[in-house]
Amino acid sequence: MTRVQEGTLGSDLGAELDFLRRLWAVDHALQLQSIKMSHHLGITGPQRLVLRLVGRFPGVLAGNLARLLCLHPSTVTGIVNRLEKRGLIQRHTDGVDRRRQRLLVTPRGAELLLAPGGTVESATRSALSTLSSEEIAATLKAFAALELHLMGRAKTASDDLDATGGSKPLNHGLHASRVRENQ
Helix, strand or coil: CCCCCCCCCCCCHHHHHHHHHHHHHHHHHHHHHHHHHHHCCCCCHHHHHHHHHHHHCCCEEEHHHHHHHHCCCCHHHHHHHHHHHHHEEEECCCCCCCCCEEEECCHHHHHHHCCCCCHHHHHHHHHHHHCCCCHHHHHHHHHHHHHHHHHHCCCCCHEECCCCCCCCCCCCCCCCCCCCCCC
């Protein structure tokens, strides 16, 4: 076993471990920001993302929202239920198929969408503004490739990328192994 000098730990991890270290650091930062949002805005990061997407696509079906978010429908249902209980989203029965529920943002939910800062997406917007469009595309491509490999679907990463470099929605039918309580 090699002893590591204090101060040199993590200085030469290699691309694979450094990438994972950064990815986990981002995940941790997202969780912390979501907790701060919950305290200041009364809504978590995942809840605000769902609220924003319902606002952008009024009348969206929950299943379509799940595909857009690359989440299992039951995860999205839990988030939507919490938003509905708080009066931020309402469900309306579809006029053609009464089994389907369309989602709309309420006036109260629309107020939360006006929060100017202190949100996960404002931090993301700020960080992305420091990168070139090529750097953003490369990052999206790396995330998509990692997603495909983790899901065991990798052929070549570009086979399953959409025009923006993002992965095409997966219909894997798996529950997330860890669904965070603050969603």
